[in-house]
Amino acid sequence: MKLLYAPTSAYTRKVMVVAHETGQVDDIEIVFTTASPVTPNEDLNRANPLGKIPALVVDGETLFDSRVICEFLDARSSGVKVFPAGGKARWRALTQQALGDGLIDAALGARYEALMRPAERQWQGWRDAQLAKVHRAVASMADNVPSNLTIGAIACGCALGYLDFRYPEIDWRSPHPLLADWFAAFSERPSMKMTVPMDA
Ligand SMILES: N[C@@H](CCC(=O)N[C@@H](CS)C(=O)NCC(=O)O)C(=O)O
Structure with missing residues (x-):
């Protein structure tokens, strides 16, 4: 593959x-x-x-x-599964994945606006609205901190990692200490350590 x-x-x-x-x-x-x-x-x-x-x-x-x-x-995979097979656990994990992906969508959209559009065509209000989505997504993750290794936890972990990578000025940890603790522990997984984002 x-x-x-x-x-x-x-x-x-x-x-x-x-x-x-x-x-x-x-x-x-x-x-x-x-x-x-x-x-x-x-x-x-x-x-x-x-x-x-x-x-x-x-x-x-x-x-x-x-x-x-x-x-x-x-x-x-014939071993570990990260998509729960069914029931509430599945819908919760898929929704958490959508939340993590949506955070990345908004953060990336705001970045594209700032980096790729000519300065005279940039729209600060649109960028601010994307970043507001980012903050709401982080708050929602903090309300439902992931508990198991699911695709939802992985998506949230990658989304928070992206914030640290591209928006180090956003202090999402101070208002959300439990989420910060979860992310610190999750980031210790070998799968996360081996995939830390970096500029090529
Ligand atoms: N929903 C897609 C999003 C993929 C995406 O937007 N990838 C970015 C790179 S991080 C990209 O390819 N951007 C180029 C573009 O938007 O044309 C996914 O989950 O794979």
Whole structure:
């Protein structure tokens, strides 16, 4: 399997954490890939018409996005599972995943606005609204701190890691000490340590 990958991407990190946790990381060949909303990468566009990473090429097909890839890896795993099979636990984990991914969506959107738009076309109100989503998402994570190793916990961990990586000026820990403690412990997992985001 080939994973179109970037070490800066929190969605890609989520996939890699699942691969580590389910013991499949050695089955994945990493293909370093650049993705940008304004600079087309034709190789990536051929694999994923949306031009986004992560994308997983497997058996001649390409799977995207990160949620599909994570669920594929979970289904393929004969050992650890991170998607609860059913009931409330499943819906809670999927919603937590949506919360983590949504935090990343908003944080990335605000970053694209600041970095990619020409200065005269930037809209501070839109950026502020994205960052308000980030703060509400963190508060919601703090109200329901993850307890088990599920796709929800992994998504929340990757989202908070992305905040630390790209928005070190946001002090989300002071108002949410229990979430901060959870993240500190979760970050000690080998899967998290081996996937810390970095600029290429
Ligand atoms: N919902 C997608 C989001 C993927 C995504 O936005 N990836 C970013 C990199 S972190 C990207 O490829 N951006 C390029 C673009 O927006 O065109 C997922 O979960 O995989």
